[in-house]
Every structure is written in C-alpha cells, then in structure tokens.
Amino acid sequence: MRRHPDLAGSALLWGLQFAFLAPALTLLLVTLYDASMSEVGWVIACYQGAGFVAQLVIPAWADRRRDYLLPMLAAGLFTIALAIALWFATSLSMALVALLLLGAPAGVGGSMLFAELKHQGAGLQDVTSVRAVFSFAWIIGPPVATLVIGSLGSRALLVAVAIIALVNLGLTVHMMRARSRRTLDEPVLAEATAAVGKVPVGLALLSFVLTGATNAVAVAVITLFVTEHLGLAPLWAGLCLGLCALLEIPVLVLSGRLAINRPKFPLVVVGSALALLYYLGLLVVDSPWMLLLLQVPNAVFIALIEGLGLAWVQEIIAAPGMASGMFMNTRRVGSVLSGVVISLGSAGAAGVAGVFVVCAVLAAVALVLLLVAGRMLRTA
Template identity: 45%
Template sequence: MNRLLVPSSALLWGLQIAFLSPALALILVNLYGATTADVGWVLAVYNASGFAASLLIPAYADKKQDYLGPMLVCGALTVVLVVALGVVTTLPLATVALVVIGGPAGVGSSMLFAHLRHSGARPADIVNTRAIVSVAWVAGPPLATLIIGWFGNRAILLAIAAVAVLNIASTTALMRHRQRLARASGGPPAAPVHDGPDVGRLAVVLITAAFVLLQAANATGMTMLTIYVTETVGLDVLWAGIALGVAAALEVPALILIGRLTERFSSFGLIATGCLAGIGYYVGLAFVHEPVALIALQPLNAWCFAGIGGVGLTLFQQIIPRPGLSTGLYLNTRRIGSIVSGPMIAFGSLTALGQRGIFLTCGAVTLLGLLTIAVASQTRSRGTTAD
C-alpha cells in the first residue's frame, strides 16, 4: 500500500487539474455569463495569482522543510474553491474565489514533487511520477466534458471536490502520517541528495530563460494545432484531435523511457535530445500537407515534451538546492511561456508563410533555447574547472 501512495496522489492531483483547466472557461461562460473578453481577463488574473502562490508557498515550505503540510492545505483549498464557485452567482465573486483560493490551491501538485526531492527520490522516480500526471491528462479532459454533457456544468465542480477529498483522505494525509511516525521513531530527517551539477547564478538564470522559450514554443504548438490543421492544412478537425490524442498517449512511455535514461546520461544531454526532437517536429509541421505526415510527427512531439516536462523538472531540482523553490520556479516557466506564446503567434502569422510561419518560429525559438542551455552548460563546466 505504501508504494501506491505517491502514484495515487500524482494521479489524483493530475485529475483535479485536468478536470478544472479545460472546463473553467465553460464554467465562467455558462454559470456567470462571462463574455470571451471576460474569460481572458479572469484567466489572466487567476494565472497571476497562481504565479505568486507558486513562489510564496514553496518558499514557506522550504523554510519549514515540510511539503506535505502545505500540500494538504492546497487540497483543502480545492474543496473550498469548488464550494465557493458553486455558491456564488456573479462573475466578480467567482473571480475573487479563483484569485484568493484557486491560485494557492493549484500549488499542491508542485508540493508533491518537492516532497519527493526532499525525501531523496531519484530523478527517474520523479519523472515516473510526472508520467502518472500525464496519464491523468489523457483521461481527464474527455471525462470532464462527458460529465458536463450528461449532468451539467455544476456537476464537474462536484467531481473535482470528490477527487480532492479522496486525495486528502487517502493519500496526502496517509503520507503525512507516515512521515510523523518515521520522525517519532527517531529516524533521521529526510534530506535531498545532491546529485546534480554545481552551477552558479548565471547558469541558473540562463537555464530559466531557456525553459521559458521552450515552454513558449510548446504552448504555441498546442494552442495553434487545431486551427492550423483545419484552416491551413485543410483537414477535418478530427485529425487535429487524433494528433493531440496520439501525442498525449505517447507522452507516458516517452517519460518512462527518458526517466530510465537519467540513470545513464546527463540531464543536459537528454534535454538537448528533446530540443532537437522539438525542432524537427515544428519544422516538419510547417510543411505538412496530409494526415499521415501529421500523425507520423507526433513521436517527436512526445519526446520533446518528455525532455522539457520530465527531465526539465529534475534539472531545476538538481541545480537549485531548495526543493520547493526549484519546483515552483520550473512550473512558472510554463506560465511565463504561455504569456510569451501570444507574441510568437502574432509574429509568426505575419510572415509570408502565414500560419506555417508560426511553427517555423517555434522551431527557431526552440533552437535558441537549446543554444542557451548549451551556453549554461559551458558556463557550469568552466566554473567547475576553475574550482
């Protein structure tokens, strides 16, 4: 049973996010009468709240060296959030609930990965746990839309609450109980094992900037794929859904495989392979004209995500000794990357290639991210040699 606690927690946290994220816009429109512009503004301030919370809460957890306590609180806040969204009747009140409660509640999954790092988990274990979250994302959005279609918009709030309660009762609380028993028995406190390269502040800044670029390219590719397939390639929207489904299904084995490879190869090298796969995917996508080629490119997409989403997380945990801060900073590269994706879409679409230019821009940005990581790696090597 103990072996199932962390995987179960990862699955439940993944389901909470996979239920809420795709359904949130529908909830805002159907329950509170939000316009498209309103949805944009609400999501912007909601994500800003999440950005701040993913820095402040991990900092507190690092100071206390306790990550399960904040994770338990985040689970409880999820329940409070869905109750608030179910009770309020106006968009301003719903926005307040999302900002004040939803932002901090969303930090819970990052606390799980910080706890794993603090407990001395290997990079392979952390990547495997990340793969379980991807499993939740394969099943979560279709299941959420099914619940909404059958039972209405408020039903998804009940589903999220049920998952959160199950998470609190069956996983987080049990892990916290086990931790207390271990401390009461006189065992040494858990501490992360330093198994990564020694880097300076310049290298950390460069790696963070590189991941913002990589995350921006990934967010742009996901955002634009459906529109691109239907408007530019001229295929039925079904093919866009198939492509996204194939990529999501391949993410899990890609993460498991790359997790095993972390035992043999450096994080920098594995991330570089992910970047090269991403460049190949975006360039190939820019010249797609038929569905077979579209589907054939998805393994490259999956490997790119495994490098950025799996090994990237462990790299941040290796180069920054504070588990909470490192995990929160990594997750915020995704948030900032999503913001950067907007100008990327605008710039790419203004080229002579139209929407195809957007994916060439993604390839160029991924190449820039790869070069930045290479510079950071060399900075680290020179610093280590000087020591």
C-alpha cells in the first residue's frame, strides 16, 4: 500500500461513501419520501438490478480502453449528482429515477478502484491492504452517519456524502494527472475466460454469490437472533458486528503477506469452510461469549473471501475491470438472494434460527462449488 497511497486514500473515501449511504438508504426512503416497507423493498430491488447492469457494462468499456480512472471520476460525479437529486426529490418515484440513473453508475467506483490497482501491477499485499481500508471505513462510517442523521437530520447525510465524493473527485483528478502512460498488455475478458474455461469461472462466482448471500443474511438478522432467540440485549448484536469488522483488518493484512508467492486458492477454500463453521456454530450457540468467539471464524471467512477471493478472481479473469466488476456483483446478487433466504429460513418452527440452517446449507454448497471450480482450473 505504500506504493499506492493515492489509491489507499481513495479506498477510504469510497468506503466512507458506501458506509454512509448504503445502511441509511432505507431510512432515507422512509423519512424523506414516506415510503412503506413494501415500497422500500421494490425500490432497493430495482436499484440493485440497475447496479448489476452497470457493474457489467462500465467495467467492460474500461477494459477496452485500459482506463479505470476515468470511470472512477465519472462515478464520483454521479455520486454528487445523486446526492443533489435526492435532496431536491419530492416523491418516491423521483428518488427511484435518481437511484437508477445516477446511483447505479456511481456504485461502480469501488470496483474501478481495484481494477486500477491491478492495472498498475499491484501485488497481493497491496490488494488486501487496500481492502482492509474499506473495512476500516465500514467500522467508522455507520456510527458517524447515524450521528449526522440524529444531530442534523436525514438530508444532512446527503451533504456529507457529496462532500466526501467531492474530495474523492479531487484525488482522482490528481491520480489522472500523475499516472504513467505505460500500457499493460492484458487480454480482454473473452480471451481470459477462454484460457481457463467459462464453466469453472462461473462456478467460482456462483460460490461467492452464495457466501455473499449468507453474509448479508447474517448481518440483517443478527439483532433479531440475539434478542429473540438468545434473549440478550441488542447491544450484543452491535458488539458482534463491530468485533467482526475490527478483526477483518488484521486478517486481511496478514493473509496478504501469507499468500505472497503462494497459491491463493487454498486460503480462499479455508475462508469458505470457515463460513460453514460459523453458521453451524450459530446453531448451537448458548451464551453471549460464545457468540463473540464465533466472530473470529466469521471475520477470517469474510476477509479471505473478500480479499484473497478478489485477488484470485483477478487472476482467472485477466481483464481487471471485468474481474472486479463481476466479483462486486456476486455481493450484489447475494444481497438480493438474502431476502429469499430470510423468508424461507424463518418460515419454520425454528424461527430466526432456521435462517442459519439455510445459511449452513448454502455455505456447504458454496464450498463444494469452489472445490469443483478449483479442480477444473487445475486440469484446464
């Protein structure tokens, strides 16, 4: 990361933008536009769908041009435009149009950041260190966003997001002026996937979709699990989420060092296996201290999948923009799938605990898919 300080700074700013807006979006839709929970669900589903398309189209364009800073600059401009549009929107339909036309392309900034990192020839340790900066942003972002909303109102959060985006824009312009003009000889996606086979790449991405879905589910229902199933105060849920995010940072840094000059895939498999261990552990947890202890495998699982998983995907899909965009899309699709998991898992007699039964099954399937993909890639 010392060789890429500008990108590390940009990662902090992009992380803060997402950490400010993503958790508070539901609250903004309800408080500013009087949306019902049903309407919120439809708006977020449409927004995620538009973001999915943007994460395919824009990275493909960037790969053809071998330019990832220009899309980053555009994403920053779209972020500012989104904040302004949401400020002046007077109805939910206007907010939806703003999210589709402005929010979707704005969300590509993070994947373009990692694509530019790869384009500059960054090593694994750089990738995992920059990803650790994202985790740090998510530790401080939601509490600060809550403080801003509580002190100054919901619209004030939009001002904060716009200010962060403006600073990030200035940093991106600086990077565009300072970057070298060298051109890296990188194959496009069609050539890269042809070399390893589209089927194993697809299986690997599907595995990440499933683990991403389980992670989204766990974050969404942990408070309900703590209060209703374990009979504990909501504070314990906050402690779990905070401890997990805090542990991710050293794990990301250490895993980056550990995997230098070593294959990344075995550690990615370990991360997938720890996901299964975490959800099985939640099925037998009977104390708050055991719940906190389970955040260790949870943090390692998230760090290995999010850090080394991204680096590994950038190896098997040589086009940096498409690799980063498709990896980010696995989390987006997983978030959409999480709603189905919550509905199915909580429908039985086990209640909220049944959600983690489904998570354990999905984690097991994800592990099998990953192992099959790895075997096919080794024999390709």
